[in-house]
Amino acid sequence: MSWWWILALVLVLLLFGIYLSMTAGRLDRLHLRIESAERALDVQLALRTAITIDLAVSGLVDPVLGAVLTDAAHAARTSAALGVREREIAESDLSRTLSLAFVDPEDVSEIQRDPEGAAFLEDLGAACRRVELSRRFLNDAVRACRQVRSLRMARWFHLAGRTSWPQTVEMDDTPPPLLSAS
Amino acid sequence: MRVGLVCPYSWDVPGGVAVHMRDLSESLIRQGHEVSVLAPFDGEGVLPDYVVDGGRPVAVAYNGSVARLNFGWKATRRVRKWIQEGDFDVLHVHEPLSPSLSVLACWVAQGPIVATWHSSMARSRALSAVFYLAQISMEKVSARIAVSEEARRTLVAHIGGDAVLIANGVTVANFADPATLPGYPRAGGTLGFLGRLDEPRKGFDVLARAVPVLAARFPDLRVLVAGPGDPEEALGAVPAEFRDHFIFLGRVSDADKVRMLHSIDAFIAPNTGGESFGIVLLEAMASGAPVVSSDLLAFRRVLDEGRYGRTFSTGDPQALASVTSALLEDPDARKSMSTAGYERARHFDWERVGREVVAVYESVVLPGVKVREDLRGQIVGRLARSKTNDVSAS
Helix, strand or coil, X not given: CHHHHHHHHHHHHHHHHHHHHHXXXXXXXXXXXXXXXXXXXXXXXXXXXXXXXXHHCCCCCCHHHHHHHHHHHHHHHHHCCCCHHHHHHHHHHHHHHHHHHCCCHHHHHHHHXXXXXXXXXXXXXXXXXXXXXXXXXXXXXXXXXXXXXXXXXXHHCCCCCCCCCCCXXXXXXXXXXHHHHC | CEEEEECCCCCCCCCHHHHXXXXXXXXXXXXXXXXXXXXXXXXXXXXXXXXXXXXXXXXXXXXXXXXXXXXXXXXXXXXXXXXXXXXXXXXXXXXXXXXXXXXXXXHHEECCEEEEECCCCCCCCCCHHHHHHHHHHHCXXXXXXXXXXXXXXXXXXXXXXXXXXXXXXXXXXXHCCCCCCCCCCCCCCEEEEECCCCCHHHXXXXXXHHHHHHHHHCCCCEEEEECCCCHHHHCCCCCHHHHHHEEEEECCCHHHHHHHHHCCCEEEXXXXXXXXXXXXXXXXXXXXXXXXXXXXXXXXXXXXXXXXCEEECCCCHHHHHHHHHHHHCCHHHHHHHHHHHHHHHHHCEHHHHHHHHHHHHHCCCCCCCCCEECCCCCHHHHHHHHHHHHHHHC
């Protein structure tokens, strides 16, 4: 009789171990996904900044707008070193500056008349759209990870190890409406 | 970019998802990307050179109907081999909830993965285990796309998380050829219908019962009917003297479908349900045919609440007849609807839709990161590794 009890106990422990190992595997994959999503967002933000600066110094926009764009892009580029929150603010500022810069259909079509200008605006619009997508995918991964990390078993058995609690990126990433339409 | 696409359903059985994937692949190839599609294949016909044979599906009972699925070690090894050799920058699986090659691909791969949700699905107790497993395998997916608001809602409600809405597309250029069927266009009024006759949700019966009403006003009315099914059976409810108004073309080729759409005065879509997106309307609009459709939610969205086509209350033959006869009597309205509809179809052109999908790819790929096999964290995955090693050794 006691034989069966021991066998059943071993079996339960084994299944429990498998469950823990699988949950740890899930968390591992989710952390990896967050990491790649963060890198992807970094790449897209850097691209957006680079295109903005290129456009600002291309001579296609007036000098005042050029200065404003360069300043916002520069602030965004250097903000990463200051901290997470500072970066979110600087990148949001860049989004708003871009939206204000290309708010007048007349201005936009003036730039688009030049083939080089049209290509610039298309690239910029696409880059803004990709920033929006990347951030959305990152926050999606963070939400999924938080959900698994809040499981009782994950907390009791410290399945997440020493990784920090995942953070979403909160910023204004609305692409300039006139550029995203094209 | 090297893109690996996984199709859940047989490539040689035309269906919404397979057609979507064909158009997507061709759009990606036109944009200069390298594409490989892994799809189940029954061995009928020839595969295009970008499609890889994913094996013959097996018919099994699943979720209340018979589904044709690929599973087992042989299928898993095929998927593994395809991923190993593909060296993809991004893996794009379709319909990840249907147990198929898509699920296997999600299971054995890691790296940038994108998933597209096509259909909406109600959660049932029998499926809750499937949803749980889907939730776990979806944790690997970096980006999710839904083709319709309904599909997105299924995902949000049952799996959690969000999806980018990228509507289905139509390749407008494929419908441009203005050739018509011999003898058309003709006077007297010609209507068109497209779809299976024996599938009640396509609504042929609604149209059939509207024809006697219409014939009273338009004695020369003709209805071109394209789609598989038995005409005798489909006309069961129609009195014998009205049957001459119908011309059955049977299952038509793509070229004949375009000719048919260019031959008609109005395209009728009397569907009574089951449409998550009105691709059939877009095809008619891309051909310049004015559209009359039932007022299903999906159709109303495509027609933008009646701006690009006329609607009638779903399943009502009288309403269909009155909307259609008003349109047949008004050639000016038909002309302006044709122009407006064409512009609307261009909004859903694959050129544009394809670029949006590529934007999603670009926002998840990373330089130097490829799609690789995933063997971590899965006991079963580790077992499978020893098995693939055996195969390569022998």
